[in-house]
Amino acid sequence: MRLRFTKMHGAGNDFVVVDATRANVGLDRTQLRALGDRRYGIGADQILLIEPSPASGVDFGYRIFNGGSGDEVEQCGNGARCVARYVLDHGLTDRGVIRVQTMSSVIDLHALPDGRVRVDMGAPSFEPARLPFDASGLLPVDVASGPGAGLADVRAGWSAAMAAAAARGNRIAASAVDFTASATPADDAFAIWPLNVQGRIVEIATVSMGNPHAVQVVADVDTAPVASQGPVIEAHARFPRHVNAGFVQIVERGRIRLRVYERGAGETLACGTGACAAAVAGMRAGLLDPRVDVEARGGLLTIEWAGGNAPVWMTGDATRVFDGEIDI
Numbered sequence: 001m002r003l004r005f006t007k008m009h010g011a012g013n014d015f016v017v018v019d020a021t022r023a024n025v026g027l028d029r030t031q032l033r034a035l036g037d038r039r040y041g042i043g044a045d046q047i048l049l050i051e052p053s054p055a056s057g058v059d060f061g062y063r064i065f066n067g068g069s070g071d072e073v074e075q076c077g078n079g080a081r082c083v084a085r086y087v088l089d090h091g092l093t094d095r096g097v098i099r100v101q102t103m104s105s106v107i108d109l110h111a112l113p114d115g116r117v118r119v120d121m122g123a124p125s126f127e128p129a130r131l132p133f134d135a136s137g138l139l140p141v142d143v144a145s146g147p148g149a150g151l152a153d154v155r156a157g158w159s160a161a162m163a164a165a166a167a168r169g170n171r172i173a174a175s176a177v178d179f180t181a182s183a184t185p186a187d188d189a190f191a192i193w194p195l196n197v198q199g200r201i202v203e204i205a206t207v208s209m210g211n212p213h214a215v216q217v218v219a220d221v222d223t224a225p226v227a228s229q230g231p232v233i234e235a236h237a238r239f240p241r242h243v244n245a246g247f248v249q250i251v252e253r254g255r256i257r258l259r260v261y262e263r264g265a266g267e268t269l270a271c272g273t274g275a276c277a278a279a280v281a282g283m284r285a286g287l288l289d290p291r292v293d294v295e296a297r298g299g300l301l302t303i304e305w306a307g308g309n310a311p312v313w314m315t316g317d318a319t320r321v322f323d324g325e326i327d328i
């Protein structure tokens with residue numbers, strides 16, 4: 001089969017985008033992995049399929065496949081911005097707000113005059129079952145007591161960061177985000193969990209942005225154990241559907257640095273849902289303001305969240321690299 005595609009990226013997170021709005025495009029796992037292969041294929045973190053509207057009130061179907069595993073997944077933030085850019089540039093719509101349906105949710109894509117795209121990513125959930133995360137037999141970390149015993153690096157970890165913030169008088173209750181006014185019981189499930197990673201206890205926040213994230217605080221993303229711990233956390237037995245492993249460095253209340261070892265793709269230059277997950281976990285922990293710039297290795301994303309059931313907004317670039325055809 002000859003397949004036409006467009007290679008795109010958002011903050012360096014790269015995609016093979018396929019227009020399946022006019023013809024049915026059926027790709028099996030082998031073909032998807034071949035497209036994602038950087039040596040024998042085109043090379044991409046994810047393969048994105050744009051399909052006709054699956055429901056009234058929705059403009060397009062948006063399907064996401066991890067380039068490494070070929071698995072279909074629930075959500076991709078950077079990809080969503082590229083889908084908006086693609087359908088606008090190809091004249092498939094002229095709407096200012098484009099509504100797409102992924103495997104997990106319906107999200108709205110807003111094209112900005114400066115070429116960037118702002119996405120309503122929906123509300124996050126901290127509920128372990130939503131990822132899913134098997135928390136059976138685990139007690140959440142008591143963050144009020146500071147770093148738990150067994151933490152090898154007390155500069156890192158949620159409890160250390162929260163204790164340091166409290167010591168600076170930057171108390172959790174004084175967070176600029178009001179988590180009480182609009183929070184529902186589901187939102188209230190925020191907790192820091194001790195995860196045994198090869199005999200070492202790592203503090204993680206579990207966040208669902210439609211897809212699953214385990215976020216840990218590190219002292220410095222440049223020296224964070226992304227390559228060694230990332231694959232272990234990704235496939236940890238407590239995450240039966242695997243997980244995206246985020247490593248966040250809190251620089252200041254409005255700025256974080258982030259690396260993500262993505263499920264089914266390995267470390268990418270940026271992860272949109274990972275940026276949302278890290279930012280909202282930091283906001284919910286009282287460490288971050290409601291608007292945060294996220295520095296990924298491939299570019300900058302801005303994340304905004306008002307707390308509770310409010311949606312998370314993600315803003316960033318969406319860039320076409322080249323068009324091509326491949327026999328697959």
Ligand SMILES: N[C@@H](CCC[C@H](N)C(=O)O)C(=O)O
Pocket residue numbers: 013045046066073074075076077078079211212244262263264265268270271272273274
């Ligand atoms: N790159 C993405 C996330 C893609 C899916 C992820 N690897 C998963 O398996 O959930 C983003 O920008 O959000």
